[in-house]
Amino acid sequence: MAKFRYVYTTFWNDPRVVEEMTAEDKYFFLYLLTNESTTQIGIYPITKKQIAFDMGYSMESAGALLQRFRDHHELIKYNEDTREIAIKNWGKYNLNRGGKPILDCVRSELKLVKDTSLIQWVGEGIPNDSVRNVYESYYDTSTISGQKEKENKKEKENKKEKQTTEGEVGQSLVTEEQLVFLTKFYDENIQRASGYICECIEHMAHENDPALVYEAMKITALQQPNKPMQYTERILANWRKDFVTNVDQLKAREEREKNQRHQSSQSSYQKQNGRTEVVPEWFANRRAKIIS
Structure with missing residues (x-):
């Protein structure tokens, strides 16, 4: 069955999108909102390898974009261990209605989430009370403020370690x-x-x-x-x-390749110009006959 995801046309007028995002950022953000792995709850498992394959990017580019959206734009969270991604404000556009079918789907998908802190992060931005209550059932709301303080402290420490x-x-x-x-x-x-x-x-x-x-x-x-x-x-x-992890190994590999090319060129030259001359026996023994 086909899945549908909402992308409001106001996306293109959002000041953050217009002023802060590059063309690659916009393309990547639309991919995160609409790719085949997305779920109803705004949290889904996806690997960097899959992102790179879908978008035609290298693993390094996919990793850099994830880091940019997590640390600079602060629009996603990505758990490197569980390979789960959470999208901020997902509920604002995709979970603004309740009803039994929606709630049943949300419950079934939330059970599969391994990192429950992502549930809390997405759940806080859901406008619909009935849907938000389902999210809240997966974390202790009394600890929200304490967890926020820890997260803010950790973010500050990470920025200090930028040197x-x-x-x-x-x-x-x-x-x-x-x-x-x-x-x-x-x-x-x-x-x-x-x-x-x-x-x-x-x-x-x-x-x-x-x-x-x-x-x-x-x-x-x-x-x-x-x-x-x-x-x-x-x-x-x-x-x-090729297991080259430092410059010394690179230089050693280049030296080996240089020697191989040299040996190959010598072998080729010998094949082209080297001749094995067959000397008749009478010619080899001619001097002995003359002397005798």
Whole structure:
């Protein structure tokens, strides 16, 4: 059965959309509101890989957009462990009516949510009392104020740690100085570093060694492809597949490839120019006959 999601035409006149969102932001936001994984409750499981596949983006771009909408626009929450996303003000447009069919659907879908803090976050913006009551049954309303204080405190601490941040397990330690350097190089040698580009660069620097990101950017600057950011991300993805995680490993791989090319060219030259001359026995023994 087909699913329907409401997107009001006033979306295009919203000051936040008009003034703060780039073209990529608008496209991404509409995707979050209308993709096949959406549910009636505004909370649904989806992976970065699925987002990247649906939108034709790389994993790095999908991750950067999620981070931008979570930290900058503050329109979503995303649980990295459960892979669940919650959309702010979802209920304002999609849950403004009650009725038994709606309430039954909401109850059945809320049972599947693993991160109940997302239920509270979405539930607070639901205008319909009967629907909001169903959401509230999944969390203790007496603890809302205390949880809000904890969340605000955590957000402030995260902003203070912006100078030197460390991401998830396996991510690189990135300093503000490195981010400034990478962004400046990209802006001066490849293309203008818009807000979205800056987000992508930061995400790449967290996912890879910043020195490797710089090496990939240098290659991109020389090639000047049509889509430089995606080209840079593809270079880094190929290096990761080859287990290249730092510049030393990259240099070692380049040296091996250079030696292989040299050996291959020598072998090719020998095949083309080298001759194995067959000497007749009478010619080889001619000098012995003369002497005798």
